[in-house]
Amino acid sequence: MIEFRNVNKHFGSFHVLKQISLTIQQGEVVVIIGPSGSGKSTLLRCINRLEPITDGQLVVQDVQLHDKKTNVNRLRRDIGMVFQHFNLYPHMSVLDNITLAPMKVRGIPRGEAVETAMHYLRKVGIPEKAGAYPSQLSGGQQQRVAIARGLAMKPRIMLFDEPTSALDPEMIGEVLDVMKDLAHEGMTMVVVTHEMGFAREVADRVVFMDQGQIVEEAVPLEFFSNPREERARLFLSRLL
Numbered sequence: 001m002i003e004f005r006n007v008n009k010h011f012g013s014f015h016v017l018k019q020i021s022l023t024i025q026q027g028e029v030v031v032i033i034g035p036s037g038s039g040k041s042t043l044l045r046c047i048n049r050l051e052p053i054t055d056g057q058l059v060v061q062d063v064q065l066h067d068k069k070t071n072v073n074r075l076r077r078d079i080g081m082v083f084q085h086f087n088l089y090p091h092m093s094v095l096d097n098i099t100l101a102p103m104k105v106r107g108i109p110r111g112e113a114v115e116t117a118m119h120y121l122r123k124v125g126i127p128e129k130a131g132a133y134p135s136q137l138s139g140g141q142q143q144r145v146a147i148a149r150g151l152a153m154k155p156r157i158m159l160f161d162e163p164t165s166a167l168d169p170e171m172i173g174e175v176l177d178v179m180k181d182l183a184h185e186g187m188t189m190v191v192v193t194h195e196m197g198f199a200r201e202v203a204d205r206v207v208f209m210d211q212g213q214i215v216e217e218a219v220p221l222e223f224f225s226n227p228r229e230e231r232a233r234l235f236l237s238r239l240l
């Protein structure tokens with residue numbers, strides 16, 4: 001579903017992604033970990049071409065993203081993205097936040113968009129907040145709305161960039177639970193996170209990045225019990 005082949009990316013003279021090769025199958029949950037500044041967010045943003053790559057090949061759902069002539073608008077509709085900061089529209093109700101893109105981008109009639117929005121609000125556990133404004137919600141609730149908003153576009157891939165990093169500790173679990181459910185339902189997910197418990201329990205594969213490279217890629221059990229690379233060992237030992 002997602003394939004990086006020898007992908008490089010530069011920001012000016014800075015080489016941010018170095019010879020990235022990574023294949024993600026439909027229904028897989030891949031967790032990306034690594035130190036701050038290692039290129040995790042940039043890698044994620046390449047998948048919907050929020051960042052263009054410099055060279056190599058990147059194919060997502062058979063769309064050739066390395067080809068500058070490729071129109072990515074269609075592909076972007078199929079990819080949901082959830083950020084550290086929830087990026088909800090503050091002047092719009094929860095319901096309007098969720099129905100906006102389906103109505104504007106997909107042309108779905110309001111009644112149907114509302115029905116879908118309520119379905120996903122129930123799924124993330126806060127249907128009673130449909131009429132509330134973002135400022136009236138806790139951080140965990142806002143992030144669950146952001147996930148519902150992503151899902152309402154019926155994406156085939158969900159990208160998460162440190163979705164719990166801005167949350168108070170007591171709210172992290174409720175967001176991770178929603179993500180776990182999604183994973184169990186077979187969503188293809190690429191998740192950048194520092195939540196090692198989530199990685200252990202939910203990931204099909206863990207990808208460890210450092211300084212723009214994929215240093216190690218393994219199933220969680222293997223990675224956490226016996227990392228092969230020194231840099232991965234060091235990273236894990238600092239977390240404990």
Ligand code: ADP
Pocket residue numbers: 011014016034035036037038039040041042043
């Ligand atoms: P991570 O998510 O792993 O913390 P990022 O992908 O955000 O890392 O950033 C990797 C490196 O690229 C960092 O050194 C960062 O400063 C740099 N970087 C990120 N975005 C830009 C940009 N738009 N222009 C220049 N440098 C950038």
Ligand code: MG
Pocket residue numbers: 040041042161
């Ligand atoms: Mg980042």
